[in-house]
Amino acid sequence: MPRIRDIETLSSGQARNIALRVTSGRAGDAGDVLRHLVSVQLDAITVLAPAHQLTLAERLPGSTTGEVDSLLWQADGTVAFEYPAHAAALVAVEDWPLWAFRRRRSRIHPQYPDPALRDDLLSRIGSEGPLPLRSLHDQVGTATGWNWSPAKTAVQLLLWSGELACVRRDRAGNRLFQLPPTAIGDQYLTDALTDQECLRALVERAGHALGVATVDDLADYLRVTVASVKAVLPDTELVPAAVDGWPQPAWASEQALAFVDTVAEGASFLGPFDNTIWYRKRVARVFDFEHRLEAYKPATKRQHGYYVCPLRVGSDIVGRADLAYRDGTLTIITASPDAPAEFLAAGFSAACARLSAMLGATDITVLGQPADTPIPEALERAIGLSNT
Template sequence: MAAKSSFPPPQLTITRTQARQFLLTHHFLRPPRQLVGKAGALEIVRRLGCIQFDPVNVVGWNPDLVLQARLGDYRAAMLDELLYTDRLLWDGFDKVQSIYMTEDWPHFTRRRVHGFDNVRFSEEEPRRLQPLIVEKIREHGPLSSLDLEDQTRIGGYWGFPIRVERAAMENLYIMGRLGIHHRKGTRRYFDLVENLLPADLLNAPDPHASEADYHDWHVLRRVGSIGLANPGAGERWLGILGMQSAERTQSLARLIERGEVLHVAVAEANGQTYMMRASESPLLASVGQIPDPAPAVTFLGPLDNLLWHRDMLRKIFDFDYTWEVYTPAIKRKYGHYVLPVLYGDQFIARAELLYERKINTLVLRNWWWEAQAMPDATCEAALTAGLTHFGRYLETAHFRLDPPADIDPVLQRVAKGMEN
């Protein structure tokens, strides 16, 4: 409640239906798969600011899952080209490890400067190696930490030791001395940033004269990453340098005063209010004027931007979702890697999918219908189309329904439809 008291009363009130329609339209999910090609991918990233990366790959990396839900022709090679050939997208840090527009590089100047004095690994060993690594890359080209000889290990992430070469490369990456040239699976190959970025972008000055200016830019961007952003504390606000609750509240108050952000109330949301970019007022006004598209089924990645604020999902979509990939198996309610299933403007199910690479097969292992789901023939057809698209995105040759999902009569009919 402390954050709300610093803002003027909500400037408009919308219904939950309007909020759902706006959010799905904002996220290019009304309908899903409405865009195509690299131009469509860039349009998505520009609007959302960044897409979160995670090293878990069950049916694709999280950025792949975000893009396949919005692009009708998405294949993983498209993102690789945008990142590592065209260099129009950058593999860096925003909320956490993220993908964002390369043109945004100057806006993160403060983070790179901060990285010089606040390196992740401050031990002597990685500091000693850093200039040597720079020279080795200058001489030999892009390298991964495994291309270097030292086998010394130091304390790493989550208490697990890591090789000192990797620690040194991480430091240089955070400082902005190195960038990711390409990936092979989870292995990153680093190059000097001057070999990856054009000189005018690399040498562009920090566009933010003060920390407050930077905060306002990043907060406005983060509001756009979500669509309707509750001002309270939460992981959705991670990664904004020098920002705690007080600074976030001050920044939002400035943005409201300048007319760049609107304070929005949602009826029947138990008093929770949200921030919306004022530039998207026409989009909000249009959602009730446009006929509802034919409902389609799509599968969202666990770290999709729409899912960043789980309490908002509960209040606006009546959908209670927890990603259980790091939850001990005995404590899981659903499964290891479960994807929310969106149908029209409602979440109707959760799916546990698996890509068996050796036999190029998409497997549906488990399925949990939401209580309000009433799958009719139209829904079955949409589900068939959604699973077919998902298989095409992965470029699979086969689909298989495994126990216990194979006892569901709806899924049995869908599986038969996919055989035809």
């Protein structure tokens, strides 16, 4: 029987402190960070740096984006596998058992490959070793128009079902598919947990990663239904909470409550796919900030730019910048303040210097003139900091 728990009452500022501190908190090595965050999103856009590199480098002090992959895919063991957790994402290899519920569901998908095709694909990969998708097109078929090819559909569903695994990419960035027993340690390769056990563990972990969250927040974080979250919440370690200004009840991680009065340190740009800003409704509620990914919109419909990164200063999100990186140069295409200019300038300067160090940039340039006068001055300070 679920235990009766007192309701924690939090101010909106305390909830913001908790949310920023735990989601952006540093938790050790790459595997530790992955386990804490549950998953880290992947994306094909690399105009600044690969999405997962930005997310992880931000949480691994002293590391650069270019070093992240070597930390994840070490010669002496597998740290992560690719899986549709939140979206296409990296997941700590130890967490393979927790996604058994999604693997089982994938095996009854309407487009799941028929037994003959499935056996052919698995047999070929088993005999030839890890293969990229392009090597399988001749066996299954090629793409038509904008649709997934038959090969991609089949392989993707076999990946979702756990009959294939991806723990490596080739030098061109193509996923390499292999049989799970050759990629995942025997101690993790199991579907023994029930759907309820998987969901209970994952909801609890998502609660620890978010610090304080509504049911909607938790459901979005794991890409599961609200009903499935509600069904397991009473059996988790999370405690009921009420946050001033939040229209819905919340749940909090008891460990995270230690950070109610801890303001996040420094300033940084959050990558557009950073866990902190995954759920647009949560970002608006927690940070009073509107964030939308505009990279996939036509240029004429973008309000702030192509690869826009929110600017965090302390426990607040106070602006954003459209950023790019190439050949050692970090480029600020546009900058948009959402806070008083005198407050923004110092944070903008520090965030530029921090991102420059993460990217290994040797220069910072400005394409468009930012509207607020103090921002060019902040850029000058940032450029000075990055070149010292």
